[in-house]
Amino acid sequence: MRTLKSFYILFLLLTVSLQAQQTPAPAASGEITLTGGIAHIGNGEVIENSLIFIKDGKITGVYDALTTKRPLRGEIIKIDGQHVYPGFIALDTTLGLVEIAAVRATEDQDEIGEYNPHIEAIIAYNAESKVVESMRPNGVLLAQTVPQGGTISGESSVVQLDAWNWEDAVVKRGDGIHLNWPNSFRRGRWWLGEDPGYSPNKDYASDILEVKDFMKQAGAFEGDSEAVMNLPYAAMQDVLNGSQNLYVHVDSEKEILDVIKFKKEMNVENVVLVGAYRGYKVADEIAKAQIPVILTRVHSLPGSEDDDYDISFKMVKDLMDAGVTVALGNSGEYWQSRNVPFYAGQTTAHGLSFEQALQLITQNAAVILGVEDQLGTLEAGKDATLFVSTGNALEMKGNNLTKAMISGREISLESHQTELWKRYMEKYERTE
Structure with missing residues (x-):
């Protein structure tokens, strides 16, 4: 019985180690501009049509696109109508x-x-x-x-x-x-x-x-x-x-x-x-x-x-x-x-x-x-640790991420759970 228990524990440990998390994203470099998002700053302020500038993993500015004349820089990522939040x-x-x-x-x-x-x-x-x-x-x-x-x-x-x-x-x-x-x-x-x-x-x-x-x-x-x-x-x-x-x-x-x-x-x-x-x-x-x-x-x-x-x-x-x-x-x-x-x-x-x-x-x-x-907030000088959601991220139906960054590094949103969901959704779609 003890041998079976030891084997079971070893099996679980091996399963965990073999199915490790996604490979971490490489260090951020260059400039990125997120355009058109509804920016929830994190301090109570909301910008309905925002421009968020990021350089080398840091936020360099968050502006209202309707009032600023600042030119877009670097990689342009359009997120029109989506919500942007601090991590x-x-x-x-x-x-x-x-x-x-x-x-x-x-x-x-x-x-x-x-x-x-x-x-x-x-x-x-x-x-x-x-x-x-x-x-x-x-x-x-x-x-x-x-x-x-x-x-x-x-x-x-x-x-x-x-x-x-x-x-x-x-x-x-x-x-x-x-x-x-x-x-x-x-x-x-x-x-x-x-x-x-x-x-x-x-x-x-x-x-x-x-x-x-x-x-x-x-x-x-x-x-x-x-x-x-x-x-x-x-x-x-x-x-x-x-x-x-x-x-x-x-x-x-x-x-x-x-x-x-x-x-x-x-x-x-x-x-x-x-x-x-x-x-x-x-x-x-x-x-x-x-x-x-x-x-x-x-x-x-x-x-x-x-x-x-x-x-x-x-x-x-x-x-x-x-x-x-x-x-x-x-x-x-x-x-x-x-x-x-x-x-x-x-x-x-x-x-x-x-x-x-x-x-x-x-x-x-x-x-x-x-x-x-x-x-903690989307402000100039802070780390670009943020994400983009199609809806209100504080609601279960709205929390639907399309992009996430940690210190400007675009990270994977896949996990073993999302992989299993896709696997079985494909199974059920084939049987319909």
């Missing part, structure tokens, strides 16, 4: 870290131990993941790959999704450290005869104290080349000096308020709330503390029987109305990350305009990650 950004994912959840050998998302700020998820990132290639046909061209588990999971990075290896994929290495905040309530351990329902966590205060002690010790740490390096403490220095985000995964209102106190007490400059399911209840406090939020997947079911059925959809607007910078996350998922545009689209039925919804997965996401100077 969508998938936050809080395990993309490239998990391939087949049922096969342990293809999972590398967490490490043993509770405090692992020195663990970098990017080292385990698989650029040839078939899951990664399946993002691009939906316009998801960038992602934050995040480690899981423990109290401090490790360090995330920002990647582009058309690369040879993890070094090639990196857009920003080490954008922040991820802290899983202690829970004030715990579910009973049924296997020990406890009530499986939720009850107050008697150790909540001591759990927080343990986190604070770790932060204080890291703050007191001074690297010494002659001493043994304490890697966890050394890894926290960029969080403590304000050059790196501290992503705090937390949900309930009490715990969120405790995080706000923690931020002030520990003097941590850049805190980002991740998940924040009950954040709408303390939206004013979050805004006052100037803490951005990466929400949980908005297609999630209500967390309790007392919640409104549409709470996951409408909490976005509640936070934005309070003045909070909001982006949409994926709750550590990998396959579902391709649904990012439809998460954003769902919010338009609950108070947001399409351009506001677009900001949740473009400009706002880039600002939180600290890459807004090169990504």
Whole structure:
């Protein structure tokens, strides 16, 4: 039996490796002009008839074709009536870290131990993941790959999704450290005869104290080349000096308020709330503390029987109305990350305009990650990481890509899924 199981795992691994993703596109060079497209800038602005100039992988200008007299340059690509968007950004994912959840050998998302700020998820990132290639046909061209588990999971990075290896994929290495905040309530351990329902966590205060002690010790740490390096403490220095985000995964209102106190007490400059399911209840406090939020997947079911059925959809607007910078996350998922545009689209039925919804997965996401100077909007000086769709890319029927670029490189929109679709469509067409 063990031999059969080993053979099965080997077969799956070989299948994954033999059917690798599309060959990454070569480096961009020369000039390109996209003409006639409806340009969704990503900052709320829309240009109905646009001219987009690209040179050597960078956007050099975005203009209204009706008012500018600038001549067309380089390769002219007509996209009359189609929609142009900045590449969508998938936050809080395990993309490239998990391939087949049922096969342990293809999972590398967490490490043993509770405090692992020195663990970098990017080292385990698989650029040839078939899951990664399946993002691009939906316009998801960038992602934050995040480690899981423990109290401090490790360090995330920002990647582009058309690369040879993890070094090639990196857009920003080490954008922040991820802290899983202690829970004030715990579910009973049924296997020990406890009530499986939720009850107050008697150790909540001591759990927080343990986190604070770790932060204080890291703050007191001074690297010494002659001493043994304490890697966890050394890894926290960029969080403590304000050059790196501290992503705090937390949900309930009490715990969120405790995080706000923690931020002030520990003097941590850049805190980002991740998940924040009950954040709408303390939206004013979050805004006052100037803490951005990466929400949980908005297609999630209500967390309790007392919640409104549409709470996951409408909490976005509640936070934005309070003045909070909001982006949409994926709750550590990998396959579902391709649904990012439809998460954003769902919010338009609950108070947001399409351009506001677009900001949740473009400009706002880039600002939180600290890459807004090169990504997130269609503006001069930024990377030409964008795509063209025949319809509204935040709607399932409209999301139909005809062209996509990462840093000006025109990338393949094929994946193993599109290939299978074409294969079986041909089969059914022959039988009609």
